[in-house]
Amino acid sequence: MAVNIPAADWAADVVDFLSRNIPRGDGEEGWDHMFLTAYQIGCEALVALGQADETRWGALPRKNAQLPLELPRWDDLCVSVLRLAAQQRLLSYRRPDGSMPLSTGGFLIYRISAPPPPPPNIAAANGLGPAFATPEVLSVIRVLGLLAEGRWTEIAETVFWRDWPEEWEMSFISDPRFSDALEQALVRIPADIRTEMDKLVTITDTDVTAAMQRRAAAVAEARAKYGPNANIHPPDTHSQARRGLELLRRHDLDWLFFRRWRLSDGWLAPKEAGKALEIFHDDLAIAMRCAVIKRLYPNLTFAAAR
Incomplete structure (x- = not known):
């Protein structure tokens, strides 16, 4: 199944996003994955992008870092960015009607006097549901080709199959592309x-x-x-x-x-x-x-x- 991957000038944006949003270890010497999936994959991505060396607890910035001649897979890096964004609550998925999902137990909990959650700023499109993202997330997913004109792009759909938001209440198992x-x-x-x-x-x-x-x-x-x-x-x-x-x-x-x-x-x-x-x-x-x-x-x- 062919995918029209955007030009490779997105790599620097991915590095910048990952390096700023993976937690830093004690002393700011490196990134600490804390044995959480999003951080672990983010550290792995920084290593694969030539920016860091793997450590037992995460990754350590590499001196004179430079991108490799052959970049890691675009789709894998997209998943890394999306998972980290969601983990850091910079990206939140909404139900098909745009509302916030109920938490476990069927309750929505807000702080007293807290403002209501912002409405979605990413519209449902191409089989994907609405979402809200901060400006820095909007920027990097736009460069990656996942977002255009405020909507999810066609190539974003199968990327999300790999980390499917429960809020969207959809399934890809019956899709002909999966069957093929x-x-x-x-x-x-x-x-x-x-x-x-x-x-x-x-x-x-x-x-x-x-x-x-x-x-x-x-x-x-x-x-x-x-x-x-x-x-x-x-x-x-x-x-x-x-x-x-x-x-x-x-x-x-x-x-x-x-x-x-x-x-x-x-x-x-x-x-x-x-x-x-x-x-x-x-x-x-x-x-x-x-x-x-x-x-x-x-x-x-x-x-x-x-």
């Missing part, structure tokens, strides 16, 4: 990806027994350390160990798609995957994983679950 991408993913799956899938969906009794033994050893170690009266979860049963393995295998299957699949290009060759950011919690990649696994392994329902 599914068929292409099935017929063009690389041999190494299929081999890895076969491995991940196979859980043997030996695997379950090994998991039970690991858990039992961890429990014994904890009891030896904290005493027999400590409140420690007992060793896993066979069914508990299997459910735990199923969860881990789904996680690993998701990462195959996070790293090696994109809607516009399908399966990425290793060189192309090197330009991709590891956008985890990617709604579109997870949906495609579920659909692909359901078709390839119809009897292994655990592997196709979310």
Whole structure:
């Protein structure tokens, strides 16, 4: 599926936005991702853009930083910007009628004498709902080609499939573009990806027994350390160990798609995957994983679950 990506003069704007909005660490020496998804991906983007070096806690500005000759994927950087903007409450999504969504529990909470939230300044368009963004967010998403004339652009739609706002009450699963991408993913799956899938969906009794033994050893170690009266979860049963393995295998299957699949290009060759950011919690990649696994392994329902 071809995407008309805007000219590459957006990279400096992305760097500026990310560097100013990811929290700084103690002493202002670098950026601290605080183990929050938006900040983690933002730090990864700064590293991929040649502006920083990765650290255990985030990223450290690079001396004499310069953009790489080959930029990271445009769509991945768009997701990074949108997630950070939403995390910092610089971008908020509205319900289809433009109203604020109800918080968990069905209540809207305002401070006494607080002004009402501003109305949307981004109109619904191209399958996307209304939103409100601050001027700096409007500027960077406009340069990225996601916004034009106060409305979401056509190329913005599938970017949002990857981080779908619940407020918009929509679904992309039935979209023909998703269906077409599914068929292409099935017929063009690389041999190494299929081999890895076969491995991940196979859980043997030996695997379950090994998991039970690991858990039992961890429990014994904890009891030896904290005493027999400590409140420690007992060793896993066979069914508990299997459910735990199923969860881990789904996680690993998701990462195959996070790293090696994109809607516009399908399966990425290793060189192309090197330009991709590891956008985890990617709604579109997870949906495609579920659909692909359901078709390839119809009897292994655990592997196709979310």
